[in-house]
Amino acid sequence: MQAAHGFVAHHPWAASVGVAINVEATGSEGPDVMFRETGGWPAEVYVSTAPRPVTTPTIRDLVRFASLPVDTDFSVFRDPTEPHGNLPGIDIASMLGGYTYHTSVDDVDRVKPGMVQAYGENVFEATKAFATKISEISEGISGGDDVSGNESSSSRRIPVGPGTGSALFDVFGAFGVVYGPKNRVLHGVLHAVPLLACLARTTLGAKKDRRSRAARGAKTTIRAWVSAVALPAACGASRALVSGRPLVWFGKPLLTAALFAPPAAAGLLYPYADARRKSRVGVRADAPPLSVADCVDGAALVSSVLAAVVGAAGAAMGYVCALWAFGLVLAGSPWARLRRGSRTAAAATTGFFAFACLLPAAALSAPIAYVTFVLFSEKVGILGSHVWPIGLAVGDAVMGAGVGTAAVLLAGGFAPAISCSGKTARTTARRVALAWALTAVASSIACSPYSARAPKRLAIIHNHDANGVDGDGLLSETAVEFVVGAFDSVPAVNALSPLDRDGVRRATRADDFFGLYPVSNLLGEGVILPSTRARAPPWGTxxxxxxxxxxxxxxxxxxxxxxxxxxxxxxxxxxxxxxxxxxxxxxxxxxxxxxxxxxxxxxxxxxxxxxxxxxxxxxxxxxxxxxxxxxxxxxxxxxxxxxxxxxxxxxxxxxxxxxxxxxxxxxxxxxxxxxxxxxxxx
Structure with a gap:
């Protein structure tokens, strides 16, 4: 970033740059993902011309709306406060295989064959297309000065803003789809039609009890989605706090799935089964029955509202919500024709039809769910550390929430269409809880969080402070100590030798890491060890x-x-x-x-x-x-x-x-x- 700043602020070539393509990597495998853009048109051109365009909406929206601290060189190139910043462009990164990212074992042998070739082909085609587009923009601007205020005749820049332009997505990396403000018909159809269909079906000519059932189905859907995220997060945090051993699943994808997927599935499915059981028993004497059709209608209504809202906000996740909304609207139509409690062949036919309607949304959501799962599991190693005991639970809670999010993306539309009795649901829930408890106990006892594939990251700094106060508050010419901090929720002291642990002087404070700013934001937990002054300091005498x-x-x-x-x-x-x-x-x-x-x-x-x-x-x-x-x-x-x-x-x-x-x-x-x-x- 400092080199990027030096370029846009001082380099003689800076005034002639028309677009920025930032080539990043936080892992050694997987597709190169376009996760950030400015100016609108660069993203459209990229997904239209790159041979294998990939753009993961969960990552793009987290970066844009949640303001994740994922600064790259691109942050400088798009900075409107720089004389030659405010560039249109895209930020691309290969994101998978990141367990060794920024560690001593992060070497070229870990790069998967073909990854760099595919990356290069995408960037090469995008570069040619961007050059053509820049020429078209330059020819379309009249006058001696460009509209951004830069007076260079060799550069024609236009004012750009993050997240502006059309919406877009890829289809399995084979090709890209562009829609949005520049294609209002497609944008309106994709985001508004499902909601209109839901409202028409539940209001026009419908009985009052059906509207009531649809509303209850919508509430059940919201409860299911929230519990699918919250339950695995709570289970993970509880396991870490009780055992005192966080991140035992780190670097072990199968164990990660075994610990977090069952609570996520239970949280997603049980609210529907519970709602249908309560409707049969009767929540109130006049409560209408809640059937599979009601749950599907409720899920369709929630998905449609979400598609309309997210689409209007220009979020990348809009098309995922819209696809699920379309599938649920279509799947709900035949369910409504079946009588409650029907066990005829029509029910099986209807179920197959519903599955077929929901399959396209699930198929397009599957890569997003997979990338979300893998990124959460890998990046929790650099999530940052926090003060004990809360710090013990943070990593596991975040991973649980990530798995729950992936579960909703992958199967959130199928859950309301799955019919089972209350007894079956309770029996299954007990078995899942028992299996999870056994897995949690066994992993907490037998598993270590780290391996050669997924090492622990530490920061060890030999600190010299000329302000003359050492760690014990004693005056000295130069206070000297070792500062040891961890990048994850496993305490830093756990990685030290027994002799070094016995010599711990105190826990760290925030200002102990300030010299590493902004990396210091990740180092909230650590220890101070005593030390002598450097015998051969790098600054000399x-x-x-x-x-x-x-x-x-x-x-x-x-x-x-x-x-x-x-x-x-x-x-x-x-x-x-x-x-x-x-x-x-x-x-x-x-x-x-x-x-x-x-x-x-x-x-x-x-x-x-x-x-x-x-x-x-x-x-x-x-x-x-x-x-x-x-x-x-x-x-x-x-x-x-x-x-x-x-x-x-x-x-x-x-x-x-x-x-x-x-x-x-x-x-x-x-x-x-x-x-x-x-x-x-x-």
Whole structure:
């Protein structure tokens, strides 16, 4: 990202770039998935021209609407605050096979044959198509300046926005389908017709009791979908908390399915069986009976409403909801003709017809469910750690929710059409619960979370703090300690040797990891070990240790400018945190963060906290210099700057800890120096 920023901000080629194709990978196998785009037309062109286009809607919507922290170089290329950012483009990544992602065993031998070839063919065809499209856009713009305000005659840029343009999806990676605002007829048919059909069937000419049954069926569907996600999450969290052993299924897909799929299936199916049982017993004396047809009608109504709402919001999941809605609307028609309790051959015929109606939606949802399941199971290893005991349950709860989501995607439409007696449902539920309990106990006792295929990730940093306070609060010239943090919910101390565990000084605080920002957001749990100063520090002698100084304070009628200089010995990965009433700085045209939130904080007299990173890979980059502006002279006293320099690699001191790590542990190693804090007032 820092290199991308350097390119769009300073490179002479930046003004001539018309579109960005970001080639990413978070795994060594599987198809390359387009999961983010800007400008609308790049996504349309890509799925129309790539030989094997794949776009997984769950990932695209999580990135767009849930704001997942999945920053890539593309985040910079599409940044409208950069002089040559705000580019239309696409973000593509191969996502599967990610257990070893960013570990010491992540090597080229793990790349599946053919993956890079298929990836390259997609990007090559997209590049040619994008070049043609850019030429067409350039020819269609009149005048000397382009509409984005860039005055380069070699580049014709248009203003773009994330998530704009048509909706699209792929069909098993064979071809892409584009629809949406540019094809309003198809968009309206796909998202509105199922809802209109549901409303017509349940209101026009229907008896009041049928409308009531459809409403109860809809409530049952919502309950089934929620419980399909919540039950496996609760079961996983409970197992981890009771046993004290989280993530025993990590790297074991079959065990993952055995622990989470049965609760997900039970949560999806049981509400329908329970609702039909209660309708026979009678919830109220005048309660109408609830049949399979009622459950199907209710599921169709919920899916149709969801398809209309999600489609209107432009979410990628819209077509999945619409396909299930169409299938359920068609499947519900023959069910309505059967009398309640019918056991004739017509019931079997109707069931087969319903299965045929729902099969297309299930088939197109299957790859999405599979990718969702695999991604959740792999990425939980870098989900982040949290303070005990809540941290023990987070990974298992997230995995349970992921499996439940995959179950709803794959079989949510079939569940209301499955008919079984209350006795059968209760017997099956008891057997499933017993099987799950046995699996949970056995795995908690016998299984280790990690293997050569799925190692544990640690961060071990040899930390030197020039502010003169060590971990025990004692004054010293430079406080030195080892900071050990885990990237998942298994405590970091578990990976250390018994001797290192006995030497733990304290648990970590958030600020212990600040030098790794933004990776520090994943390291909420860890331990501090005692250490001596580095015998051969990467910055050289004490005289050449990193220094942070305020070089100059310029006061004028327009405000006060503060010049900051951070000197390091390259190569170093530097980080700075600025706290205070900063109104602008030289590192970017606009200050990071939300403007409204910043204004609110200013009214409450809360100081903004700004972060910046700097990659110093050569002698010219050993000095990091920037300026900050405040409104008045009095504000200078409130400015506080902290800076860290990280030197990656193993040292003699770190090797002692690394040698004692448990098998199948991969550690990110480095030596860190925190310079003495600089304050604007002195």
């Amino acid at each position: 004490d005289a050449s240790a990193p220094t942070l100084t305020i070089a100059r304070v310029d006061r004028s009628t327009a405000g006060v400018s503060i010049e900051v200089v951070f000197n390091t010995t390259a190569p170093a990965w530097s980080c700075a945190r600025v706290s205070g009433p900063i109104v602008s700085w030289s590192l970017s045209r606009a200050l990071p963060g939300d403007g409204a939130r910043a204004a609110s904080a200013s009214k409450k007299k809360k100081h903004r906290v700004l972060w910046a990173r700097h990659a110093g890979n050569g002698e010219r980059a050993a000095v990091w210099r920037w300026t900050m502006d405040v409104a008045t002279t009095a504000d200078v006293d409130d400015v506080v700057i902290d800076a860290w320099a990280l030197y990656p690699g193993e040292s003699d001191e770190l090797s002692g800890i690394v040698d004692g790590l448990t098998p199948h542990t991969s550690a990110i190693l480095g030596t860190m120096y925190k310079a003495k804090t600089a304050r604007g007032g002195r």
